[in-house]
Amino acid sequence: MVGRVTALVALAMLAQFPVTAQSVRSIVVPGGDMATLAPPTVPADYIRREAMIPMRDGVKLYTVMMIPRGAANAPIVLTRTPYDATARAMRSQSRKLINASQRSEEQFVRAGYIRVWQDVRGKYKSEGEYVMMRPPVGPLNDSGVDNATDAYDTIAWLADKAKLPESNGRVGMVGSSYEGHTVAMALLRPHPALKVAAAESPMIDQWRDDWFHNGAFHNIYLDYFAMQTGAKGALPRPPHHGYDDYDNFLRAGSTHDWAVKHGLDQMPVYKRLEEHPAYDELWRGQALDRLLAANPSDVPTIWEAGLWDQEEIHGAVLAWEALKAAGKVGNNHLVLGPWRHSQVNREGRRTGAFAWNGDTVRQYWDEMVMPLFRERLEDGPKANLPSAILYNTAEDRWERFARWPLACERDCPAPLTPLNLAGEGGLSFAPGARGEDSYVSDPAKPVPFMPRPYDMDEFAEPWTTWRLSDQRHVDKRPDVMTYETEPLTAPVRVSGVPIAELFARTTGTDGDFVVKLIDVLPPENANDPPMGGYQLPISIEILRGRYRDDPSRPSAIPANVVQRYRFRMPVVNHVFRPGHRIMVQIHSSLFPLYDRNPQTFVPNIFRAKKQDYRAATITLERGGSEGSRVWLPVLPPGEPPRAGKR
Known part of the structure; x- marks a missing residue:
């Protein structure tokens, strides 16, 4: 009650002094409120x-x-x-x-x-x-x-x-x-004062690893083009007019239709892409792995990438391989961490749903980058970096290789090992009986690349960690063929570059092929129940069928005739543990991360029309010499898995 009386008295006193225009002007300080701050x-x-x-x-x-x-x-x-x-x-x-x-x-x-x-x-x-x-x-x-x-x-x-x-x-x-x-x-013609370099998740080949992946166009870059080339600075991300990009891109039609709708077709960079969908001289002429091999430098270099890099997963490996083939072995070092794109600029304790043994990014800087930079820039002690340092994504540790890979197609201690598609959705290291499996791929109902709904924001999760997202979101779809082993009784250690090799026929005249290599965790996990049965992708890649024979010369697929589709997958360094299963998923779209294939051969898929998009039946062959398989870089029993560890 006392407070109320006090307030009333105060109001009465204010009433005796009404605020006028003159009294307001009297409190304005000449020169306004801007002041020069002292340093x-x-x-x-x-x-x-x-x-x-x-x-x-x-x-x-x-x-x-x-x-x-x-x-x-x-x-x-x-x-x-x-x-x-x-x-x-x-x-x-x-x-x-x-x-x-x-x-x-x-x-x-x-x-x-x-x-x-x-x-x-x-x-x-x-x-x-x-x-x-x-x-x-x-x-x-x-x-x-x-x-x-x-x-x-x-x-x-x-x-x-x-x-x-x-x-x-x-x-x-x-x-x-x-x-x-x-x-x-800078390494193409290095200045003598350039003593050391670290190229992290570098953009090396724009057709194989950036704007395209084996001919399939990376829709995510449409926003990037607008943001980077629309102004001397940076523009905000163009609006998508809806949260679920699956629906947004599907409603738009072709990639050209999307570009026109959003005004992106006016950008020179987009025009170049649309005019050059094949791996022609425009792309071959600026593929840096080729150019680096033709002009190999003596500058010690770390080539780094994430094993789940969602943007440049191949570039660092391609550059390192090219320089190694050119004889530059001692001064080029490959580092592949358990990371997404550019995670080396952030914290490395976890990626997506997975936690690691400490801050793996800090380990990269402390134990790899700085020793080499100190050696070359300060005359510090020898860094003694090996040829390759890869994170073992199952056993949660760094592995250092004096020679890598230990299993590959040629010039390795061990050859690749075929993991064959088998009957009743099985996988086997032994060739099985002849057979076939079919699915219908419908461009009107493409397979989503991650669980819906999603916003394909280049800088935010969940898109940034889609490459290690749980693949149960598409398992059991009728247009996704799933093959898996029985629970393993012994570990299967893989380290190197898997090769997908499919023998398939289609009722269409074009089509895409997606292959995923997956580690299926045991169904029960008492410490973390949601991780029970998690389908962890170890390697995912796509191939546009028209480029099956020659990436520079697209050709129609002969309908109902078996064709061979062979393509490289991203590097793995993993152990499939006892009790786990190895899984392979095969399907024909990863939408809208990659543009839809109309499955009818047209001169330029960017400009495909509504009537070009048609469902097709794809049949996978298995067993025998023309059986579909994934060639794995399996290390032989007793083979030392690493040349030393952290």
């Missing part, structure tokens, strides 16, 4: 320096240098990015470099390195014209400049003590995804 009294422990570094054609590229205060003879680590050097260099305005830098920079900060970020040509604050994945100088690029020349000119500037007196003139490069591509490009 912080606590100095930062770093110096942030900017430069517009000139390239050989006169174009200047915006560069940010983060220099530890008091640095002297410090190594330089460079990243060239299309994702905004200003934002990449600093995540906050902290006065401490360890807190101002990105999470992945912690090791470089603690080592006292100078960290350099640069906007690639035409993006953000850099001058020039942006061309996504600008081809190397040559038949596809007569401009005289590319990401190799820009890297060379940038490193020449950075290594000049007059320009950066705090440095020791030695440069390392690091970057993931597109930034990994710029690392790989």
Whole structure:
């Protein structure tokens, strides 16, 4: 009651002094509320320096240098990015470099390195014209400049003590995804000051591993094209006008129809894709694994990727293989972790539903990257990295291989082992009786690539971890053929590149083939019941049937005639344990991650019409010499599984 009386008294007093326009004006301070803030009294422990570094054609590229205060003879680590050097260099305005830098920079900060970020040509604050994945100088690029020349000119500037007196003139490069591509490009014609590199999830072959996968178009990149090429900075993701992208893409029709609906058909990068659906000279001419093999460098390089990388799962392996074949064995190291795309820039304690033995990303930086960078940039002790370091995704540990793979098609201690489709949905390492299994693939009801509903947001789960999602969401569909072993009585250790080999006929004249290699966990798990029976994909790949004989020359599939479909799958390093089952799933769509095949041969699937999409019956052959199988890199009994472990 007292409080109420007090409030009433206060109101009465205010009533005696009504607010007028004059009294309001009397409290306005001339000049408004803007004030000049005094600089912080606590100095930062770093110096942030900017430069517009000139390239050989006169174009200047915006560069940010983060220099530890008091640095002297410090190594330089460079990243060239299309994702905004200003934002990449600093995540906050902290006065401490360890807190101002990105999470992945912690090791470089603690080592006292100078960290350099640069906007690639035409993006953000850099001058020039942006061309996504600008081809190397040559038949596809007569401009005289590319990401190799820009890297060379940038490193020449950075290594000049007059320009950066705090440095020791030695440069390392690091970057993931597109930034990994710029690392790989720098290795084509490396500047002498480039001493070491780490290309992480690099974009290497745009037809086999990026925009396409063996001819099937990666719809997820339509958003990326708009975001990256629609402005000098970055545009927001275009609206999809609905949460469930399965329905959104199905309603749109063909990929061309989707592009027109969203205005994406105006983008030069999309036009190039639509005009070049086959593996023609446009794609072969800029495949970096080929170019690196033709111009092998002596720069020690780590090629890294995630074993469940949803964007660039093959690139690092292809580059490493090409350089190994070119004789560059001692200075090229393959690292495959239990990660999704670019997880090396984040935490590595878990991926999707699976937890690992500690922070595997921290282990990567501490035990692989930094030892090699210290050796090359500081004259530190020998890193002694082996040829390959792969995470064992079943036994939850790193494995180091002096020679890898140990089982492959040729030049390996062991050959690949066929895992054959068998009757009644079985799998067998022994050839079985002849037989066949059929399913109907209907483009009007494509197989979803992950459980519906889903939003194919490139930067968010669940899409980012779809490659290790539980495959029970499609198991038992009538258009998904499922084959599995009995529960294993002994471990089956696989390490290498599986090869899918299908013998099949179709009533259509085109079609896609999806093969999944799956570890089926035991049905009961008392400690984590939902994981009982989990169908964990170890390797998934797709092939567009028109490219079965020649990726550069599509051809119609002869209806009702058995054809061979043979294609490479992503690397595995896994143990199928006793009590588990090995499963293989086969079907004809992964929608809408990849565009639908109309199953009628048309000149260009991008522009398929509604009437072209027709159901087809696919029949898989099994048994005998033309029986469908997956060739597995099984290590022989008693074979040492690794050359040493962490």
